[in-house]
Amino acid sequence: MYKLYTFLKYSFVTLWTMFVVAPFLWALSTSFKDFQSVNSKVTYIPWIDYQPSLEGWKVLIKSPAKGGVDIVEPYFNSIFVTCTASIISIILGTLAAYALSRFTFKAGFVRNNDITFFFISQRIMPPIVLSIPFFIFLSTIGLLDSLIGLVVVYIVLLMPIAVWIMVDFFNRVPKELDETALIDGCNPYQAFYKVVLPNSIPGLIVAGMFCIIFGWIDFFFAFILTFTEVQLLPVKVVALNSSVTPWWSLSASALVSVAPLIIVAFIVERYLSKGNLSGALK
Amino acid sequence: MNFKHKFVFLFPGLFVLIGILIFPIIFTIRLSFSGWNSYTPEMNFIGITNYIRLFTDDPRFWESFFRLSFLSVTTVVLQYIIGFSLALMVWRDIKFKRFFRVMFLIPMMTTPVIMTVIWRTFFHESLGPVNDLLGTFGIGPKWLSDPATAKITVIIVEVWQWTPFMFLLLLAGLLSLPKEPFLAAAIDGASAFRKFVFVTFPLMAPISIGAIIIRLIEASKIMDTVFVLTSGGPGTATETSSFYIYIKGLREFQMGYAATLSFTYLVIMIISLTIIAKVLTKLMIKE
Amino acid sequence: MNLYANNLTYKLDNEFHLNDISFNFKKGNLYTILGRTLSGKTTLLKTIAGLINPDSGEIQFEEKEFSKIPVWDRNIAMVYQQFINYPHLTVYENVSFPLKQRKIDKEKIKNDVDEALKTVGLIGFENRKIQELSGGQQQRVALARSLAKKAKILLLDEPLVNLDYKLREQLREEFKRIFSRGFAEDTILIYSTTDPQEVMELNGEVMVLDEGKVLQTGPAKEIFENPKNLKVAEISNDPPMNIINGTKINEKINVETININLPNHLSKLENKNYCFGIRASEIKLSNKGEEFVVELAEISGSETLLHLKRGKTKIIVLIEEVMNFKINEKVKIEFNSNKFYVFGDDGKLISSPYGENNG
Numbered sequence: 019m020y021k022l023y024t025f026l027k028y029s030f031v032t033l034w035t036m037f038v039v040a041p042f043l044w045a046l047s048t049s050f051k052d053f054q055s056v057n058s059k060v061t062y063i064p065w066i067d068y069q070p071s072l073e074g075w076k077v078l079i080k081s082p083a084k085g086g087v088d089i090v091e092p093y094f095n096s097i098f099v100t101c102t103a104s105i106i107s108i109i110l111g112t113l114a115a116y117a118l119s120r121f122t123f124k125a126g127f128v129r130n131n132d133i134t135f136f137f138i139s140q141r142i143m144p145p146i147v148l149s150i151p152f153f154i155f156l157s158t159i160g161l162l163d164s165l166i167g168l169v170v171v172y173i174v175l176l177m178p179i180a181v182w183i184m185v186d187f188f189n190r191v192p193k194e195l196d197e198t199a200l201i202d203g204c205n206p207y208q209a210f211y212k213v214v215l216p217n218s219i220p221g222l223i224v225a226g227m228f229c230i231i232f233g234w235i236d237f238f239f240a241f242i243l244t245f246t247e248v249q250l251l252p253v254k255v256v257a258l259n260s261s262v263t264p265w266w267s268l269s270a271s272a273l274v275s276v277a278p279l280i281i282v283a284f285i286v287e288r289y290l291s292k293g294n295l296s297g298a299l300k
Numbered sequence: 301m302n303f304k305h306k307f308v309f310l311f312p313g314l315f316v317l318i319g320i321l322i323f324p325i326i327f328t329i330r331l332s333f334s335g336w337n338s339y340t341p342e343m344n345f346i347g348i349t350n351y352i353r354l355f356t357d358d359p360r361f362w363e364s365f366f367r368l369s370f371l372s373v374t375t376v377v378l379q380y381i382i383g384f385s386l387a388l389m390v391w392r393d394i395k396f397k398r399f400f401r402v403m404f405l406i407p408m409m410t411t412p413v414i415m416t417v418i419w420r421t422f423f424h425e426s427l428g429p430v431n432d433l434l435g436t437f438g439i440g441p442k443w444l445s446d447p448a449t450a451k452i453t454v455i456i457v458e459v460w461q462w463t464p465f466m467f468l469l470l471l472a473g474l475l476s477l478p479k480e481p482f483l484a485a486a487i488d489g490a491s492a493f494r495k496f497v498f499v500t501f502p503l504m505a506p507i508s509i510g511a512i513i514i515r516l517i518e519a520s521k522i523m524d525t526v527f528v529l530t531s532g533g534p535g536t537a538t539e540t541s542s543f544y545i546y547i548k549g550l551r552e553f554q555m556g557y558a559a560t561l562s563f564t565y566l567v568i569m570i571i572s573l574t575i576i577a578k579v580l581t582k583l584m585i586k587e
Numbered sequence: 588m589n590l591y592a593n594n595l596t597y598k599l600d601n602e603f604h605l606n607d608i609s610f611n612f613k614k615g616n617l618y619t620i621l622g623r624t625l626s627g628k629t630t631l632l633k634t635i636a637g638l639i640n641p642d643s644g645e646i647q648f649e650e651k652e653f654s655k656i657p658v659w660d661r662n663i664a665m666v667y668q669q670f671i672n673y674p675h676l677t678v679y680e681n682v683s684f685p686l687k688q689r690k691i692d693k694e695k696i697k698n699d700v701d702e703a704l705k706t707v708g709l710i711g712f713e714n715r716k717i718q719e720l721s722g723g724q725q726q727r728v729a730l731a732r733s734l735a736k737k738a739k740i741l742l743l744d745e746p747l748v749n750l751d752y753k754l755r756e757q758l759r760e761e762f763k764r765i766f767s768r769g770f771a772e773d774t775i776l777i778y779s780t781t782d783p784q785e786v787m788e789l790n791g792e793v794m795v796l797d798e799g800k801v802l803q804t805g806p807a808k809e810i811f812e813n814p815k816n817l818k819v820a821e822i823s824n825d826p827p828m829n830i831i832n833g834t835k836i837n838e839k840i841n842v843e844t845i846n847i848n849l850p851n852h853l854s855k856l857e858n859k860n861y862c863f864g865i866r867a868s869e870i871k872l873s874n875k876g877e878e879f880v881v882e883l884a885e886i887s888g889s890e891t892l893l894h895l896k897r898g899k900t901k902i903i904v905l906i907e908e909v910m911n912f913k914i915n916e917k918v919k920i921e922f923n924s925n926k927f928y929v930f931g932d933d934g935k936l937i938s939s940p941y942g943e944n945n946g
């Protein structure tokens with residue numbers, strides 16, 4: 019009985035792992051193919067099934083004028099937008115979360131929980147609902163097709179995440195810690211940055227990772243609100259898809275685009291195993 | 301504690317968020333009473349004409365809404381079952397525990413549209429590996445050009461993409477459970493199955509509800525996958541509400557009507573998610 | 588130059604945490620606040636610290652309205668029952684934290700920190716991280732931090748309650764030593780606790796608190812000898828004072844079916860029903876005594892607590908050695924009637940064995 023269970027367990031996790039890696043392996047294999055080896059028949063293993071070529075990868079750094087894809091600029095745009103919006107969201111979100119965790123707010127029927135819910139509920143907003151007014155709004159103020167415009171929109175996407183994680187985190191930091199700091203002569207701002215912040219690094223890292231993930235993987239806003247001046251990575255890659263499909267460069271650019279965040283999976287796992295995430299996500 | 305400093309902490313975030321959102325929301329509501337389209341791109345007032353059209357003469361919107369409900373409920377249920385199983389398996393004793401955990405997390409770190417581009421080649425009818433392998437058994441489904449299999453393909457891709465998030469939330473929950481109830485169950489000699497039914501599952505109920513609701517919220521926004529994989533097709537077989545609003549608003553430029561759809565859709569979403577949250581809480585937490 | 592409070596009241600969720608509290612604490616003295624858990628002790632200390640704003644009432648310190656001075660300018664120190672230190676700092680950095688906040692020069696800080704660490708016996712631990720210390724050591728760091736500040740008001744909120752028995756004894760001894768060694772003339776020391784023993788040993792001015800209300804104030808000895816009412820008698824004794832319903836009939840006190848000879852100090856008592864109070868330590872096992880049934884026997888340290896019953900009367904007896912009893916076993920006990928307290932139907936003290944009756 020126990021042996022059967024163990025067998026089933028290992029089979030299940032192995033199968034799922036194969037399912038997880040299958041598209042990556044396929045993309046990796048495809049990225050070394052050329053027209054011949056993609057279009058003749060389905061091929062898998064280089065040197066045996068087909069002769070590998072580096073064409074798909076070389077195209078990525080060539081400028082469009084020379085027939086390349088030029089993924090470098092969208093790459094930096096994506097990094098810029100994601101990081102800027104994440105940093106702003108974390109700073110504002112952490113401050114607000116601290117206030118909501120420590121102080122009492124009363125305004126009419128509104129209490130702390132209602133304000134917290136207001137922040138977090140912005141995730142319910144479907145992107146499409148926001149995209150039309152944003153489209154018109156940004157074009158009115160001339161920020162359509164600009165990095166700043168995107169950062170503004172991404173703050174709406176990311177601040178709820180920062181508030182969600184940090185409120186929970188601060189609720190588990192004993193409030194006697196800040197009280198002691200106040201008694202020891204810190205005003206509330208000093209208590210926050212001299213005592214609370216240095217003891218909140220695990221929470222900040224978790225919140226930061228989630229902001230980066232959800233910023234990096236967004237496609238829709240970037241797609242609607244930018245055209246030619248500014249392109250983010252996902253839009254660029256999808257644009258490749260609609261033209262005559264060169265699967266090799268498509269696969270190569272896809273792999274390059276998703277690679278940096280795979281490192282985040284390792285960091286998340288480390289925090290998970292150390293137990294730092296357990297409370298932060300409840 | 302109560303100091304006036306508290307406002308300095310709260311207000312920057314609150315006002316930035318309100319500042320960014322207030323215009324779009326008011327604008328959407330106002331726009332929904334206008335006939336803004338590509339012929340008359342202006343904010344005129346046509347009363348509730350758009351709403352009448354939506355409720356009497358637009359079956360396509362309601363179909364897309366039920367399709368969305370079907371897709372998101374199916375994917376979230378699958379994600380919950382698989383995610384919970386995976387979390388249970390790598391919770392305690394298993395070889396290569398950390399390796400498997402990392403593996404199970406990876407898909408959520410990848411950009412959905414980009415992975416969907418890969419999935420398109422993966423499910424390609426003649427040049428993709430899926431049909432190549434299935435071909436050896438003599439079957440070759442038309443993944444993306446048949447209404448039924450197109451839905452299945454969307455579900456497969458969504459499950460691949462977002463099961464990790466469910467897995468992460470549930471594993472984090474499992475790891476934070478108190479140890480005492482499990483010791484008690486072990487002393488009573490409870491079987492693994494009984495332990496799950498009477499200890500693990502009830503303890504995980506609040507976390508489960510939270511995870512399911514978070515995922516439902518995110519799943520209701522299914523858009524990227526559909527956009528790249530099928531563009532709502534074949535026909536309207538995989539068209540979800542968001543996608544339909546997108547077509548009306550940003551392809552056909554019926555901005556006014558799209559705003560009506562948006563606003564109605566938002567209201568329906570908030571109401572149904574609230575109901576789902578209440579029902580789930582009743583079902584999963586007894587007493 | 589006192590800490591003076593008038594009619595402090597604080598309510599939360601319609602429940603009184605402070606109910607009309609007034610006091611006048613003088614410098615150079617030790618005040619202990621005795622009360623059970625949730626009696627409002629912590630709320631009172633936090634109100635003095637400025638962490639809680641009372642709904643009404645006023646606090647003055649050195650003739651200044653205290654409510655206008657924010658916490659961080661009040662020059663107070665507080666030790667919590669949880670061992671609260673700054674986890675990201677070392678022991679030395681923890682103790683010097685409040686001093687650095689004041690921008691005192693480095694030499695002076697070092698002197699003050701060394702002195703405080705010496706007082707609490709933590710020399711040599713300067714560079715340790717807080718997490719590497721035991722609970723007792725963590726609490727010593729917290730104490731050192733509040734001593735190093737040389738604050739004008741030092742608040743200690745049940746500082747020993749989370750320590751194990753042995754450490755508690757040891758630290759309590761040290762507290763006595765630290766506080767008695769001419770504790771700075773211009774410091775007000777306020778110590779809250781649930782433990783009557785601690786109150787007696789610290790021997791300061793006592794304030795007995797229950798449900799946010801002051802029940803009695805006075806020197807420790809007076810609280811012990813003349814508890815104003817049943818509630819104070821209960822709170823200020825551990826184990827709680829035995830309260831027995833009985834009737835005084837001429838030269839006897841009748842309890843259940845037992846007749847006890849009337850002690851001298853009760854000779855003037857009217858013939859009536861009373862609540863008689865007697866401490867657990869004033870009842871002795873004796874072959875000549877009356878028969879009771881054992882309900883429970885607890886052994887703690889070197890003592891045995893015997894829970895006895897006869898009819899409707901339940902009493903607790905403290906025996907100062909370890910003894911074994913069987914449940915339902917019959918034992919004979921004798922009351923030291925010279926130590927009888929008498930309370931009226933309203934719970935107020937009528938007569939005390941220590942003569943003075945301030946009822």
